[in-house]
Amino acid sequence: MSHDYRRDFRASTVAALLLAGGALGWPAVAHAQTSGSLTLASAYDARGVVLSSRPVAQLRVEHDTDSGWYAGGFxxxxxxxxxxxxxxxxxxGGFAHQLASGLSWDAGVSRTSFLRDTRYSYSEIYAGLATDNASARLFLSPDYFGGGRSAYLDLNASHPLNDKLRLTAHAGLKHAFGAYPGDGRDRVDLRAGLALGLDRWTLQASVGSLQKSRGYEYARARQFLFSASMHF
Structure with a gap:
């Protein structure tokens, strides 16, 4: 029997709409803010691994409170x-706090779920520091992609060229604790690009590379990405 790809597309679309509706429908609290973005991207690259080589539509929503608590979805x-x-x-979801120096910190938990291949679903805890133009976060997972304990250090920075255009840079280091079938124990991913802000839109172009200790089936050594995001 042939597979019904249209059913998968409809399921993905319905899930995204339910996610957005749930976040936008939360009860309002004083000084709370709900924001989001809809992105069209040429491909989907996460932590140096290509999760889709085809164009994708992505939805992100987040709800922040004045007390520092936040929750969101993607x-x-x-x-x-x-x-x-x-x-x-x-x-x-997590908690964020800005210090008098302008430095901010946050910590939280996340759950990544794959609706068909549920064995790859995993949870993480994270903590990080951020300034206006740089951030660092450490993610820890007890069963990353179903392959065992793992840590990921996420580093990001940007430099404004003018009031609309900025340089962006990313570096990530993944380390697996113990056996991790089909993957190297350590993996470094790098990305550099340009981001153009136009009112409610952000246009981005970037190139990424992957440095790995052993072969990884779904990784690419170099990946070009283009995206357009509408913020609401």
């Missing part, structure tokens, strides 16, 4: 190996 279609297209859903 939805995107993905392709894991030769499996049919499916939906990836990420929900997260």
């Amino acid at each position: 939805a995107s279609p993905v392709m894991l190996g030769r499996a049919p297209t499916q939906a990836e859903l990420i929900v997260y």
Whole structure:
């Protein structure tokens, strides 16, 4: 029997709409703010691994309170190996606080779920520091992609060229604790690009590379990405 890819697309779309509706429908609290973005991207690259080599539409929503608590979600279609297209859903929540120096810190938990290949779903805890133009976050997972304990250090920076255009840079280091079938123990991913802000839109172009200790089936050594995001 042939696979119904249209059903997978409809399921991904419905999941994204439910995610957005749930976040936008939360009860209002004083000084609370709900924001989001809809992104069209040429591909989906996460932590140096291509989760979709085809164009994708992605949705992100987040709800922040004046007390520092926040929660949000992200939805995107993905392709894991030769499996049919499916939906990836990420929900997260935590607490953020800005210090008098301008430095801010945050900590929280997240859950990444794959609606078809549920064995790859995983949870993480994270903590980080940020300034206006740089951030660092450490993620810890007890069962990353179903492969065991893992840590990921996420570093990001940007430099404004003018009031609309800025340089962006990313570096990530993944380390697996113990056996991790089909992957190297350590992996470094790098990305550099340009981001153009136009009112409610952000246009981005970037190139990324992957440095790995051993072969990884779904990784690419170099990946060009283009995206357009509408913020609401």
